[in-house]
Amino acid sequence: MKSAKTSSExxxxxxxxxxxxxxxxxxxxxxxxxxxxxxxxxxxxxRAYHEARTFEILKDSSGHAVxxxxxxxxLQLLGFGSYGIVFKGKRPTPGSSNDTAVYAVKMxxxxxxxxxxxxxxxxxxxxxxxxxxxxxxxxxxxxxENLIYLREVGAREHDPVVSYSSHFIAQVGDSALKFLRAxxxxxxxxxxxxxxxxxxxxxxxxxSLTPASLEHFIEMNFVExxxxxxxxxxxxxxxxxxxxxxxxxVYSSFAALAFLHALDFIHRDIKPSNLQLLPxxxxxxxxxxxxxxxxxxxxxxxxxxxAGSVGxxxxxxxxxxxxxxxxxxxxADIIWYDVYAMALSLHDWSLGDFDPDYGSPAxxxxxxxxxxxxxxxxxxxxxxRGGPPAIEHLMSTVLQSQxxxxxxxxxxxxxxxxxALHLPY
Numbered sequence: 001m002k003s004a005k006t007s008s009e010x011x012x013x014x015x016x017x018x019x020x021x022x023x024x025x026x027x028x029x030x031x032x033x034x035x036x037x038x039x040x041x042x043x044x045x046x047r048a049y050h051e052a053r054t055f056e057i058l059k060d061s062s063g064h065a066v067x068x069x070x071x072x073x074x075l076q077l078l079g080f081g082s083y084g085i086v087f088k089g090k091r092p093t094p095g096s097s098n099d100t101a102v103y104a105v106k107m108x109x110x111x112x113x114x115x116x117x118x119x120x121x122x123x124x125x126x127x128x129x130x131x132x133x134x135x136x137x138x139x140x141x142x143x144x145e146n147l148i149y150l151r152e153v154g155a156r157e158h159d160p161v162v163s164y165s166s167h168f169i170a171q172v173g174d175s176a177l178k179f180l181r182a183x184x185x186x187x188x189x190x191x192x193x194x195x196x197x198x199x200x201x202x203x204x205x206x207x208s209l210t211p212a213s214l215e216h217f218i219e220m221n222f223v224e225x226x227x228x229x230x231x232x233x234x235x236x237x238x239x240x241x242x243x244x245x246x247x248x249x250v251y252s253s254f255a256a257l258a259f260l261h262a263l264d265f266i267h268r269d270i271k272p273s274n275l276q277l278l279p280x281x282x283x284x285x286x287x288x289x290x291x292x293x294x295x296x297x298x299x300x301x302x303x304x305x306x307a308g309s310v311g312x313x314x315x316x317x318x319x320x321x322x323x324x325x326x327x328x329x330x331x332a333d334i335i336w337y338d339v340y341a342m343a344l345s346l347h348d349w350s351l352g353d354f355d356p357d358y359g360s361p362a363x364x365x366x367x368x369x370x371x372x373x374x375x376x377x378x379x380x381x382x383x384x385r386g387g388p389p390a391i392e393h394l395m396s397t398v399l400q401s402q403x404x405x406x407x408x409x410x411x412x413x414x415x416x417x418x419x420a421l422h423l424p425y
Contacts, residue, residue, distance in 0.1 A: 044152035045145075045296070052144040055216055057169040065214060067173025072105065074176065077183035079273075082203055083140050083292065084108045085180060088222055103165060107172075108140040108216040109205040136216045143292030144218055146265070150291065153263055160256030161288050165219040172213045180206070194233065223287055228349040229273035245284060247421050249277065250346055250391060251414040252286040257342050258407040260288065266334050269293045269311040270341035272349050297331050306334045315341040319404075336404030343398040343410070350395075390420040 058066040072089030079086045085107045090100045147164035156163065184202055191199035209215075253275065260267060267274075267288060276287040295306040307329035313321065317340035319333065329337075394417045398410050418425040 045149055048145045048148035048152055051148050052141050055167060055169045057214065065171040067171045069173050069175035071170065074179040077187065078104055080202055083137060085206065102222040104220045104222045106218045108136045108218065109203060110136055110215065139292060140216065146291040146294050147218065150263065150265065160259050160286060161291060163221045165221055167218045169214055169216055172209055172211055172215055174211045177209055177211055223278060225276040225278040225287060227273050228275045228277065228345065232272055232349055243421065244423060245281060247391060247418060247423055249284050249286060250394065251418055251425055252284065253342055253346055254407065254410045254414040256286045256288050257338060258411045261335055261407040264297045265294055266297055266306045267291065267294045267338050268306065270338050270345055271312045271315045272345045275345060297334065315344050332404045332406065335406050339398065339405050339407050339410050343395055347395055347399065390417045
């Protein structure tokens with residue numbers, strides 16, 4: 001006779017059922033993740049942890065490392081950050097000789113010694129003579145863990161978060177290095193034309209790359225679209241003059257965030273450059289990018305290990321800028337940090353509030369944002385200048401909330417906004 005389920009097993013079952021009910025609220029914009037997995041979510045995390053640390057080197061039939069241009073046709077530089085460079089590439093679809101699939105591919109910078117001359121540890125690691133690739137940072141492993149875990153718990157390609165495809169090690173090769181160097185030159189020229197006074201610089205590991213370098217890569221499904229930051233940088237305030245389009249973007253943003261939070265996933269770096277606007281323009285959706293700083297929370301509201309000062313201080317909630325408050329943050333608090341950052345990102349995007357010194361030391365210290373009058377509780381900010389009261393009411397209610405507003409509360413406000421504007425959602 002089979003023994004009865006233990007209380008812990010019953011608790012996990014109830015927790016999965018609760019999450020499924022929460023996710024069903026968001027089917028108006030995104031399909032709910034599958035909840036048919038028999039394994040516990042702890043098992044999913046274990047699988048993600050181990051898979052993220054298992055990289056295979058791409059080799060040919062002779063056992064030699066394959067250069068990257070044997071896998072991709074390089075199309076476009078998509079972005080870069082402290083831990084890597086992302087480019088757009090296409091390659092043949094497995095099992096087909098005609099079709100190609102397009103991917104966003106992230107090269108993860110390795111934690112390698114500084115080059116000190118011939119015979120250094122760096123030269124040995126990247127000599128192309130059989131040496132092992134340098135290990136990537138723990139931050140890179142965490143990003144990969146997060147991508148794999150989101151896939152394991154049910155996030156699919158059409159859901160509002162960038163989706164994972166595969167990961168591997170490959171030799172950079174001449175073609176890829178030439179492509180990346182040319183892309184950097186174009187980026188520098190674009191920043192000069194735009195008059196950006198303090199442009200972001202390519203991280204130092206980029207300059208140490210050689211054709212023989214063995215590097216780690218994450219392959220993600222590519223989705224067409226433009227980030228809110230790109231529109232802000234080009235001086236596009238409010239994205240579109242259409243009330244309907246703006247309202248759908250606001251609603252879709254809060255729906256996407258609620259979707260992630262229903263998976264108990266906290267992003268921790270919501271900002272305009274991590275919010276991608278997806279076509280068609282007549283019915284836009286928002287995709288949340290870059291889950292590398294995210295973490296998974298506990299199921300209760302006790303003090304949470306996700307609390308911390310990672311992310312972009314410009315979009316920190318006032319409470320998060322207070323180190324003492326952040327050290328005692330609960331799950332409700334850290335969800336509120338994401339909600340606040342989303343509202344503030346939408347505010348800046350709606351006004352085209354772009355500062356050319358974005359990322360300067362003053363902003364990183366939070367001084368720039370603290371000087372903004374509209375983050376002070378009780379202030380009267382303006383959102384969508386000349387826009388409808390329904391949108392302004394939503395944004396001001398969220399930003400000036402006197403309690404840690406949760407993403408489902410913000411989504412309910414966004415739904416009320418859509419009803420007030422007589423728009424379906």
